[in-house]
Amino acid sequence: MMSNLPTEHLQVQDIGEQGLLERLQRFCPPDVIGDDAAVLVTESEQSLVVTTDMLVDGVHFSDVTTSPEDAGWRAAAANLSDLAAMGAFPLGITIGLGLPGDVSVQWVERLYQGMTECLQKYNVPIVGGDIVRSPITTLAITAFGQATANFIIRRSTAQVGDAIVVTGIHGASRAGLELLLHPEIGQNLKTDEKAALITAHQRPKPRLDVIPILKEIFPSPCSLLPAPCLISGMDSSDGLADAVLQICRASKVGAILEQSKIPLPSAFNNWLSPERSLHYALYGGEDFELVLCLPLQAALTLVQKLGASAAIVGTITPGSTVILQHENKKIPDQVLNLSQGFQHFN
Amino acid sequence: MMSNLPTEHLQVQDIGEQGLLERLQRFCPPDVIGDDAAVLVTESEQSLVVTTDMLVDGVHFSDVTTSPEDAGWRAAAANLSDLAAMGAFPLGITIGLGLPGDVSVQWVERLYQGMTECLQKYNVPIVGGDIVRSPITTLAITAFGQATANFIIRRSTAQVGDAIVVTGIHGASRAGLELLLHPEIGQNLKTDEKAALITAHQRPKPRLDVIPILKEIFPSPCSLLPAPCLISGMDSSDGLADAVLQICRASKVGAILEQSKIPLPSAFNNWLSPERSLHYALYGGEDFELVLCLPLQAALTLVQKLGASAAIVGTITPGSTVILQHENKKIPDQVLNLSQGFQHFN
Numbered sequence: 001m002m003s004n005l006p007t008e009h010l011q012v013q014d015i016g017e018q019g020l021l022e023r024l025q026r027f028c029p030p031d032v033i034g035d036d037a038a039v040l041v042t043e044s045e046q047s048l049v050v051t052t053d054m055l056v057d058g059v060h061f062s063d064v065t066t067s068p069e070d071a072g073w074r075a076a077a078a079n080l081s082d083l084a085a086m087g088a089f090p091l092g093i094t095i096g097l098g099l100p101g102d103v104s105v106q107w108v109e110r111l112y113q114g115m116t117e118c119l120q121k122y123n124v125p126i127v128g129g130d131i132v133r134s135p136i137t138t139l140a141i142t143a144f145g146q147a148t149a150n151f152i153i154r155r156s157t158a159q160v161g162d163a164i165v166v167t168g169i170h171g172a173s174r175a176g177l178e179l180l181l182h183p184e185i186g187q188n189l190k191t192d193e194k195a196a197l198i199t200a201h202q203r204p205k206p207r208l209d210v211i212p213i214l215k216e217i218f219p220s221p222c223s224l225l226p227a228p229c230l231i232s233g234m235d236s237s238d239g240l241a242d243a244v245l246q247i248c249r250a251s252k253v254g255a256i257l258e259q260s261k262i263p264l265p266s267a268f269n270n271w272l273s274p275e276r277s278l279h280y281a282l283y284g285g286e287d288f289e290l291v292l293c294l295p296l297q298a299a300l301t302l303v304q305k306l307g308a309s310a311a312i313v314g315t316i317t318p319g320s321t322v323i324l325q326h327e328n329k330k331i332p333d334q335v336l337n338l339s340q341g342f343q344h345f346n
Numbered sequence: 347m348m349s350n351l352p353t354e355h356l357q358v359q360d361i362g363e364q365g366l367l368e369r370l371q372r373f374c375p376p377d378v379i380g381d382d383a384a385v386l387v388t389e390s391e392q393s394l395v396v397t398t399d400m401l402v403d404g405v406h407f408s409d410v411t412t413s414p415e416d417a418g419w420r421a422a423a424a425n426l427s428d429l430a431a432m433g434a435f436p437l438g439i440t441i442g443l444g445l446p447g448d449v450s451v452q453w454v455e456r457l458y459q460g461m462t463e464c465l466q467k468y469n470v471p472i473v474g475g476d477i478v479r480s481p482i483t484t485l486a487i488t489a490f491g492q493a494t495a496n497f498i499i500r501r502s503t504a505q506v507g508d509a510i511v512v513t514g515i516h517g518a519s520r521a522g523l524e525l526l527l528h529p530e531i532g533q534n535l536k537t538d539e540k541a542a543l544i545t546a547h548q549r550p551k552p553r554l555d556v557i558p559i560l561k562e563i564f565p566s567p568c569s570l571l572p573a574p575c576l577i578s579g580m581d582s583s584d585g586l587a588d589a590v591l592q593i594c595r596a597s598k599v600g601a602i603l604e605q606s607k608i609p610l611p612s613a614f615n616n617w618l619s620p621e622r623s624l625h626y627a628l629y630g631g632e633d634f635e636l637v638l639c640l641p642l643q644a645a646l647t648l649v650q651k652l653g654a655s656a657a658i659v660g661t662i663t664p665g666s667t668v669i670l671q672h673e674n675k676k677i678p679d680q681v682l683n684l685s686q687g688f689q690h691f692n
């Protein structure tokens with residue numbers, strides 16, 4: 001055991017799995033540690049909502065563009081966003097870590113620091129985990145929350161005529177990534193514009209704040225029977241285009257998106273071409289906004305309550321195609337499809 | 347896309363993440379697929395119990411000793427055993443998979459086949475997952491269950507005077523592993539003895555069946571207040587010695603274990619030295635039995651209800667040392683410690 005080494009030089013192999021677990025316990029509430037499993041109290045008449053993510057070094061995060069704190073924040077935010085997208089309030093998360101022996105203990109602690117910074121904003125405890133040896137740093141997160149059974153937001157219940165609402169701007173996260181990858185670009189951006197785009201990429205905010213507002217507008221949007229729900233949707237973690245296409249596929253409907261209605265970061269105006277702005281907004285991904293389909297009147301109320309950066313961006317239509325309409329008609333309408341927005345193995 | 351290749355030659359990179367997800371959906375109930383998160387109904391007045399495991403190719407499983415079906419079974423069983431160890435009934439599991447592009451689709455399907463064979467025995471659905479590219483095959487499982495708040499089995503509540511019960515034999519899994527690694531050994535074992543030991547390693551059974559029996563003996567073993575509970579314990583996944591030591595550390599007590607009372611596979615008699623038998627039982631691990639501390643009278647009732655292979659193996663004592671007593675006194679008493687049973691990174 002060499003745990004009296006200065007922390008900045010300590011590697012995981014110096015203190016072992018158990019030593020690292022003990023160091024990380026300060027990030028967890030004391031009452032959930034030390035048993036085979038964690039125990040959480042749920043409220044009665046609530047459904048359990050569960051989501052899981054795997055993140056691999058070099059594939060989903062990298063020290064080149066992302067500090068361990070930001071990697072931790074983003075991993076936590078992505079999972080909380082999935083809960084928000086279902087209309088659920090988070091209860092807790094578990095973290096599985098695969099680590100090479102030569103990873104520095106400080107790196108792991110900084111990762112946990114970033115995760116807990118995000119989690120604490122939403123009062124979400126880390127309730128369990130596992131740390132194992134692995135040739136590649138791997139992070140497996142499972143988040144669970146609770147939702148009222150008649151307030152679960154699904155992808156499959158969009159109705160023809162619904163307005164499509166986005167809860168905020170799109171394209172900022174992708175623009176922030178470009179600024180991190182190519183510090184030489186964006187010279188004509190103001191310092192605070194640049195910082196805001198980079199923050200959008202490094203510290204995305206899960207839109208858990210939207211759920212109470214929805215509950216105010218719709219005290220009970222779904223029947224408990226398998227009947228139409230008044231809200232459907234998902235998050236835009238894989239891009240706005242992907243979200244609309246996934247909702248349409250699951251709901252067996254089409255959609256018209258109005259290009260000019262998609263809220264973009266104002267910084268794009270003096271920096272990016274309209275084509276690139278639109279590409280970032282539709283396919284950039286990781287903006288972690290909610291894309292919600294609901295009756296027009298309710299959509300107008302929601303947008304008004306959410307404020308400036310929320311907008312109605314389109315309408316659910318019969319059929320199965322998702323069409324992007326351009327206001328000025330100089331560009332012909334485009335049919336969107338999933339393959340433009342999808343990641344593949346090869 | 348090359349998804350019309352014969353299945354046995356298909357690699358993950360041929361069909362991509364999405365193609366693989368579609369193929370694996372047949373292992374999941376249809377109603378939990380397709381949203382950002384899965385929804386499960388919990389009973390009211392139940393606590394949520396959550397456990398998570400990471401498994402890495404070459405560290406926790408290997409094609410050399412383990413078929414993908416067995417790797418899947420064991421991964422599922424280990425997580426269900428953690429729920430049993432808390433007194434919880436399983437509700438579902440999520441599976442995160444990290445896969446190199448050249449892993450065969452058939453390998454992944456066989457892994458899922460093994461997992462579902464185990465899960466179906468206990469009516470546990472796969473309710474979600476994530477599949478990502480990774481340089482090393484990695485499996486992250488999170489299992490969640492529900493338990494009555496006053497029936498949660500913890501490590502930290504063992505009382506001086508409690509009897510220590512094991513729910514079955516120990517050492518079989520490790521012996522099975524040795525037979526797989528060294529097929530030349532065990533010549534004097536009968537075919538069925540050999541097969542039973544190998545099955546103990548390949549297809550361990552989580553002791554979820556013990557929970558209803560405990561509930562029969564103890565309709566309400568814990569106060570809802572933070573008061574002493576009548577049952578404490580954990581599973582013996584890391585070995586019997588580790589389980590007793592962990593319980594004693596968490597409960598701030600000691601224990602005496604009686605070597606002669608530890609139930610061993612009968613096949614050990616004509617095959618292994620007493621020293622090796624004992625080593626396998628104490629440190630072999632992966633027997634996935636429960637190690638429970640409870641008042642003597644209840645312990646006797648439990649052992650009687652569980653049948654032949656369950657036994658009282660010791661007593662909780664004041665102090666903090668765990669002593670292994672040998673009946674014939676030819677071997678001096680031994681003090682057990684965690685470092686004999688622990689895995690380290692280096």
